[in-house]
Amino acid sequence: HNVNFSDWPWLHWTDRRPEHIALAYGEQQFTWLQVNDRVNAYAKQLTEQGVRESDLIVAVSANNLTVLWLYLASLRLGACCVILDPKQSGEQLNDKLETLAAKFIWLSEADLNIFADLPHEGAQQLVFTYNEKSLIAEPFTVIVCTQSGVEWQAKRLASIVFTSGSSGKAKAVAHNAENHLYSAAGLLQSFAYTAQDNWLLSLPLFHVSGLAIVWRWLFAGGQLTLPATSNVIEQLSTVTHASLVPTQLKRYLHERDISTDQHAIRLKRILLGGAVIPVVLTDKAKSLGIDCWSGYGMTEMASTVTAKPADNSAGVGLLLAHRALEIDGQSIKVRGASLGMGYYYRGTLRSMTDDNGWLVTGDLGEIKCAEALVDTSVDKSWSELFILGRSDNMFISGGENIHPEHIERILLSHPLINQALVFPREDAEFGHRPIAVIDAMSHISVCEMNNYLQYKLAKFMWPLNYYTLPNNINVSGIKLNRASVQIWFASLS
Template sequence: MFPNLLLKRAYLTPERTALRFGEEAWTFQQLYNEANEFAEKLHAKGIQPGMRIAILSSSNAELVIAIHGCLQLGCELVMLNERLSEVELNYQLHDSKPNILLVDNYEREINYNQRFSFHDIHNNKRKVYAMERDWPKSRTISIMYTSGTTGSPKGVRQSLENHAMNATGSALHLGIHPDDCWLCVVPLFHISGFSILMRSVLYGMTVSLHTKFDPEKVVDEILEGAATRMSLVAVMLQRIVSVLENRNQYFPDSFQSILVGGGPVPLSYLERAIERNIPVLQTYGMTETASQTTTLSSEDAIRKLGSSGKPLFFADVRIDGEEKMGEICIKGPHVTKGYIGAAESKKPLLNGWLHTGDIGYLDEEGYLFVVDRRSDLIISGGENIYPAELEQALVKHPAVVEAGVTGRQDDKWGQIPIAFVVVKELVSIEELAAFMKTQIASYKLPKEYYFIEELPRNGANKLVRRELLNLI
């Protein structure tokens, strides 16, 4: 059994700031009080402990209160991605079969037979429920759907143990400081955002929540000394670095670290970040691991540039394959025990190990380097070509902001690499092709280049390479 997280935190540090959103702030005691009130009003609607509640909302204070309220009532949460289409959302609702759907407003173009807005709940009467002071560690806290980059999205169960052990492993790795404030610009429906809420109640840490990512506002808040940590994906890091470069500013020494996940980070981004005094720690994790599995230590950030670090304390990583490079496999108490809905029969673990579908290698000191998704691998003329390697080479060109590479079927070679680039200034295809010849082997060179306005990304801001060919 684990303690009721928010109840315990409100008891330990009631006056410490739990949440900042806009101009408002909540202490842990205030957050518990409002979450408890939300739980009582849900209970008055007939919601019982153990029921499943889907939530569709932007990241805001109301959502944080609703999440904690549902957890106080003992419900499972299905965190819906607000950036999905109506068809995609309907699939997840049909698959997860929640007892009710909570929405932040009725403008959402999604229907469900039992649907309430936050406003409906707030205007309801209160009904006392049997609050649990202890929670089973096997209890499902959240259900999140995978990004679907390799097929139909799967609903992943994330237990209390998964969240708690992940947060504990992260704390043992990064350290906890009494004045820590995690700047949250990643969506709460994604594991990178939800895990910040879990860390907050376990650590007694402030969360500064933003509805949307605005690199100018992020830089301003950090320069004011109001935040000490944050989580991002590579494209967001690039935009923050660009703001600092344009302003000729640097991060203060009070800022502890940016955790960057969601895929390999181009080395040029990391090198530019170092120049602006940004402590970047590349990290590797997934929905099935309740966030981080490996994270680079700050003291190794330069020595092991490009690595995702070593496993957190309770995690283990191995490479499956006869060669040095192969599929990344993960083991530990932070790994999910199963799925729901259509994927319920699928067992995530094989002999205790989660096979991730990602390709990587461990160096001689045990540091993980993530190379690419196995499903994105391009096999051209019998040679393996990793899109991430080509993308990293492309963004080294001063005119290129972002790049995406995918394979296209070819009668002669089987597949050929095709490059899509977002640029900030005029550059010719001939110039890019000549530049790439200086960066990578000839057999890996993209056979075609396309200039586009933006790369296709999913709700977690990850590049969806399979959609690139649709842009031709």
């Protein structure tokens, strides 16, 4: 299939495979015909509440069925639904509401109380009077939405996603449908996902990694499974596909180790990304028969830019179709058909690129042969991209460059360490020396760690000390927030 849909993707699939299961949520299943039905019904409700073409709707919500309908129904109306993390602080949320200046806001039932008295600049609050259960029993007729729908246009605004950004205010990245479809097309050229497969919505819709799952589903006409409980890990065995950050995979493998019920496991292919991916982790997943892929991407590019089936090299593979990548010094620059429309600010778009159309990612990397790095059991004679780390995380110790991510990768390969962040500490002799903040399953002494690092890391990179990550640290988003942990750490001394 190609990216040139002539109609709404869900209508496209309704025409071709109306009775195929498209969506599953707990016991509920929806065919493409029923998906189309729901989208139209929700669009009608939005219209009744005043939503029009080009309007912006904010939904403060974790993943659930209603927010998915709301997202699709907004598209159907030529409006755009922006999903925001309900776990962020009121201050962070206010910043985002200010950037968006949305006309409508929707709060999921579970989050209503928390944000009931948030100032949202007079945005009108949306409600749904509708009961999913009663709809199930209805005869499935396709409501042709003549008055309230707009025509499918691939270049119309289709999403706004905030990037966490290591410093400063979060930026709102705008994409159109075509950007998302090209992103999906490029990945799915090699990462197989068919109509029989179901992809778990294992990451939040307010992050590009979750949104990308929805667009791959729409692109491929596959099946999407919405987690029915908040325990995503529990449901991984029930689907064929998932996108995971490395810590999720680590938890899943741990739980699968101790689980007695290994029979009905369907999970066959996973896409990893978002942060440093330890090779020991992918090795273990592969040994269980999971086709494990390592990817590298970012919000601006609508997710994955490079990917490969995980192997014994720590690289992130090769460029996917419809993207371009250049390394300038060590600075990684990207562009292509999945690059977003711009940074959104109250109705206007600001360019994300330099004068030549490149997005400067802030990541440092190299393209090199993996051979020299690892054992020779796998013949790897091709070159691939290696991420060294973010340029703004790098520091200098005794004249040597230290990429915290490099140390973190080694720390994460330790069986007892779940999370690790490395920071510079001022040092009279060296300028700076590394310390680590970790989440470990049990206490590990500096001495034990030094033993572990002996043949893995040059001595100047050994952390001087290990601090326990507090569990009340900012948990919003899909990864540990480096800035929040650094602020917490600075407050200690």
